[in-house]
Amino acid sequence: MAKQDKIKATRGKKKHWLPIHAPEMFESKVVGNTYQYESADAVGTTIQINLMNLTNNIKNQNVNVKFLITDVKEGRLYSKVIQYSVISSSIKRAIRRRHNKLDDSLGLMTKDNVKIRIKPLIITRNKAKGSVKTALRAKTNELVEEFVKNNTYDDIFKDTIFHKVQRSMKDQLNKIYPIKECAIRIVKHDKSVNELKKELVISLDVPGNEKKEIVTIEKEETVQEEKPKKEQKEAPAEKKEEKKDNKGE
DSSP: OHHHHHHHHHTTOOOEEEEEEOOGGGTTOEEEEEEESSGGGGTTOEEEEEHHHHHOOGGGTTEEEEEEEEEEETTEEEEEEEEEEEOHHHHHHHOOTTOOEEEOOEEEEOTTSOEEEEEEEEEESSOOOHHHHHHHHHHHHHHHHHHHHTSOHHHHHHHHHTTHHHHHHHHHHTTTSOEEEEEEEEEEESSOHHHHHHHHHHHHTOTTTHHHHHHHHHHHHHHHHHHHHHHHHHHHHHHHHHHHHHHHO
16 A cells, blocks of 8 residues: 555656755765655665765775765755764774774763764774773773763764864873774764654654544544444433333323
């Protein structure tokens, strides 16, 4: 039934190309196009772009950025960043013998109350003792927690993408032990894409949410129709009692 409804809704319509714009941190550049019947159909879909294509910097070729289409204005689609991730093969190349790799995964709340998942990565220049690694891990977690707590969702992605937070963390960690690489391996929204899409559908009042209202109205009507039937059943019982009273007289 759902497929037939879709076919009926799109009958006679033509698909057209719609440009997808990146957030303001990338100067709202066009990052891609999508082929849709209506612009609202693209809301909630994702697109992944290599960061080098956005910044024109070859140093960013090992990073992918995922966008979620969140809004439609004048036939143009606008998006927000939901994930920043370093390609795993580049991490493997960075690790050599006599180096230590320290990584972690932290679920934290931003300044504007958005829960994110952030995964820092530290690579030392030499093999460190257990106590040194413990100190580095503790300091890394402390710096990450402070960074997330004091910044908004958009600022966290912006500072990570342009390596502001990584440079700051490396300066602090070098005071404990020489660091070869200080990276943020992953930053992403803690909710899944499906959960984010449901929130968008509700906020944009996309047709389809009216089904629940229709169901409740139908239930109310059936209840109202059943009441008179009960009253009709009770009426004959009253007549029988009247006849018995007449016979008794």
